[in-house]
Structure formats: C-alpha cells, structure tokens
Amino acid sequence: MVARITTVAFQGIEAVPVDVQVLMTPGKPVFNIVGLPDKAVAESRERVHAALHASGLALPAKRITVNLAPADLPKEGSHYDLPIALGLMVAMGAVASDAIAEQVVLGELSLDGRVTAVAGVLPAAIGASAMGRGLICPAPSGAEAAWAGEDLAVIAPDSLIALANHFSGHQVLSRPQPAIRSGADALPDMADIKGQESARRALEIAAAGGHNMLMVGPPGAGKSMLAERLPSILPALSPRELLEISMIASIAGELTDGKLTDRRPFRAPHHSASMAAMVGGGTRARPGEVSLAHNGVLFLDEFPEFTPQVLDSLRQPLEAGETVVARANHRVTYPSRIQLVAAMNPCRCGNAGEPGHSCRRGPRCAADYQARISGPLLDRIDIRIEVPALAATDLIHPGESETSAAVAERVTAARNIQRQRYAGLSKVRANAQASADIIETVAAPERAGVRLLEDAASAMQLTARGYHRVLKLARTLADLDGAEVVARIHVAEALAYRALPLELKAAA
C-alpha cells in the first residue's frame, strides 16, 4: 500500500501541490527519495531517520521508496522532512491514513524529533485554504499560518510526538492565533529634517502618488536622511497589501516568529548588489530586493554606482509591477510594485554645481557620471529634485519642521481620493500605477493646462511615457490640493519636477 501525503513546492509565491508517496516493500533494506530532490531534500532521509528514531519509531528493514510527484518539478528546501516522516508513519501504521488525508503538511525536522520553522508557511497556508484542506506546519510558524483565514484548520505541533498524540487524541493541539509585530520601534520622523523645504514637498508628493523619485545633491545634504523618512509618511497598509508583502517575506524566510509586520518595507540594498540579489533568481529562485520592497520603498543610494545591468533590470518591475525570473529550470513571477527612491551626487567628487566650486576635471566629470544612468530608466522617474547642501544658518537657527504625522495626514487624504477613483481596478492603487488610458481620462487638465503641456512636450521632447508620467504627477498634485480637475498650476509643478536637474547640471 502506498501512503500519500500532500505538501507544496513554491513557484514564485505560488504554492504548487506536491504528492509525497511512500512505499514499503519486501526486499533489500534501502531508503530512496526520488522525484528531482535537491541536496537539502535528499539529506532529509537522515533527518527523518533520526527524528523517527528519537520519537521511538524504528524504520522497518524493508525497501522504502519515497516519490515526490510530479516527478519533473524540482523540489527545493527543507520543508519536505515532515511530510516524508508522516508518510513513513502512515506506511508503518503509526498514524491512521484518514487523519492526514485532508491536510497539507510542511516542516523541517531536527535530529531530536522536533519540528522546526521553515520559509513559505503563509503561501502554503493560503494554498491549502484554496484547496479546501487543513495545514500542518511547525509550531514557530503557526501564527503565520493562522493569517490565511479563520476557516483554515491549522495544526502546529512542536514535535513528531506531539503530532502523533494529537492524532491519537491523547493531547489535542489548539489552533494557533495570528500574531502581528506592531511598530514598537518608532520610525525616523520628518521633524528631524532641518531646512530642505523643497525636498520635503517632493517627498510628500512622491508618497501621495507612489511616484518614483531621484534626489541629486552633494554629499551630506541629507538625501539618505530624507529617503529614510519616506515610510513614516506613507499610508497604512491595507489588509491585502499586508498579505502580499508577508507572502514574499515568508518565501524569503524573513518573517521572525511567524509574526507579520504592519510596516511598509523599506529596502536599501548596497550598490554592489548583483542582478540576482536585485530582481531575484539564482539557482534556487528567491525573491530579490525589488520584490522584498513590494508595496514599499526601494532606496538606491549612490544610484550611478550600481552596475548598469542591475539598474536596467529594474525597468521591467518599475513598469509592470512584477518581476519575471526565467532560468533554465525555473520561470517564476514575483510581485514587485515598488516606489523607487534614488539618490546620487551630481558628479564623482560630489560638488558639481555648488556655488564657488570648480572641478579639476571640468564639466565632463558630471556629464560622464550622470550618463551612467540610462535614458529609459530616467524616463521612469517622475520626480527629480536637487537637494542642495545645507547652509549653516539652517542648522543653527532651524525653523519649525512639520512632523511625519501631519504630513501623513495629507498623504492619506490624497490616497483616499485615489483609492475611490481606482476602486474598480484591482492592480491600481495610486496614480503612479494607473495605465495610460486611465490616466488620460482621470487627469485631463483644464484648457490652460493642456496648452502648457503641449508647449512643454515639444520643448522638453517628452516621450509618450514621459507625457503620461507628467499627467500622473499633475493628478497627484491636484489630489493633494483636493482639486477635482487638474489645473495649469499642477501641470506646471509636475513639469518642473521632471525638468530638473540632470541636463542643467551637465551644462554647469
């Protein structure tokens, strides 16, 4: 008789059902795992053997074959230990087969028979819920699984013995409770920023419409400081967004103690990041920084120092809101709707364009440095601002700075307008994500605005994408004002953010 257990394999953030079949036949005592297991899965044999032994169960001297079906799907990761062990227990008659018939099982075993946490419990739970089955997962991940829905039956044992006792009715395990890690550690606040009024305004607009942003300025002007404060003014996560980012974090194994976080992600990868680290992939497909920043902020400091390939690999996620990783044996899609915030110096020495500064290498230095960012990528950045060095007086006699809470209030108001506007569209949540035809209808400017836009489009040689991005930005500005129609002043401000500052700097 073949014992069957259902578990999952992960493709992107989808959980694909995998059937674990365990067969014990007479013959030479061998223990084989087949079905394209990777090293971690093949080694599970030793862990399963030891864990069963520690739980007081000896494997019979029979020919044991474990098949992971579908056999042509590569199996990766350590979460196959528990389903294999359960399958063996069913085959040995230690657990009744009907007890696990309607369950999806995943978990790693330690040598002493304890069930340890694995990555991807949340997507597995959602997958189990979609299949109409229950879930058996490690105790440390139970809180994570409980998020998948009230009607999902979750069993979260901390050891094989606890699971066996649960099935035999000796000690029934209760359903774990969903847990959330609330913002105990406070985010950096906008009130810390001295001066930089125009940058603050730009940051607020970027937050209000989900626009990409580029800050250019000399070292020490506060670009990183500004970017770090963007999460504090972003609107709160909707339950669906929370689930999306948690699924990715779960796959990447970044959820601690099975607790979800209600913070928007803020990812700041170092500029030495490889393409696999940025967009995901590798021999074991994992989500990259763009996906981990889904529904949040991807901050790239020292923008031109990233390798050109890495930067241009961001073009697809920025446009489509998802990343497709194609490899020889994988083709996976990760959601990556991000807000890109980049910061750079105007030239290598960092001070080009500063009053009184003259570079030894002349204007070529700045031009070469800025040319590292390709035109198509730059075209996707709506807000480009200059962050000048702070004057000493700003530090000594700082004016009153607004707190994040005050700014966030205006941002949330603008976002609420957008949410109502795009209520029927599942993929669009902010102006920046709206497609061209939608934005043309919702952001049609008044007549004076149209004229200005026409003039600017020819003078600035706007691309079709650039034209629509100006419209999106203008729409956000109107939303911040609470205006129904996009006025000339909104178009003008949007154009101003687009014009600055690269070409201007190159000429300096």
Next chain:
Amino acid sequence: MPRARSREDAYRHGHVAELLAALLLLAKGYRLLARRYKTPLGEIDLVAKRGRLVAFVEVKARPSRREALESVDNRSERRIVDAADLWLAAHPDAAGLNLRYDMILIVPWRLPEHLPDAFRPGWDKVT
C-alpha cells in the same frame, strides 16, 4: 575460552561459535537455509528463514563484546552483502521476502547474543 592462536585453532574456534549461533537461531524458531555459504565475493556464515523473513547472519567470536561489535567494518559488510546478492540470485524464491542482515556475538562466559538488523547496506549511501 582463550583466544585461539594458530590458524587451525581459529578455524575450530569459528566452527564452535557457528554451531552455538545456529543453535540459538533454531531455538528462536528460525530454519537454517545455508551454512558457510561461500562465493567468489565473500562468505555468509548463516542464512536463516523465519516466516517471510530471510536473515543473513554474520557470526563473530571475540574475547570481548566490544571487539566483536567492532569487527564488522564497511569492507566486511560489503562482502556479506555481495555474497547475499549471489545467494539471492541462486534462490529466486527468496526475492519477494523481507531481507535483513544480522549479527550473532559469541563472547566467553556470556550467552550468545543475536543482533537483528545489525546493519543496513543501502542506508548510508548518499544519492
């Protein structure tokens, strides 16, 4: 039982040990299928059957239990397994039965000790 010195002594000593082991198996309800089964690849001391189980038994006589336990290394395991394969080839009826590799330890002043399932050859092979 002092440790056998000469080759002749060792041979006789081994015979006595095997006899004891065979008696133990018979007492446990096994039926002996072969004794001293010699093949080009190795030798099996005893092949015994009980119900649907065939046990290939290696008999080890040593001055202490520990020495007896340590006396089967990977190479001798390999020889026993290879010889068992050849025995199976000659007895196709046994292929559908459960197979097991046992040891019987013969130690002076102790009762013979039967270790069922002493090793599993296919187990530590890493795929």
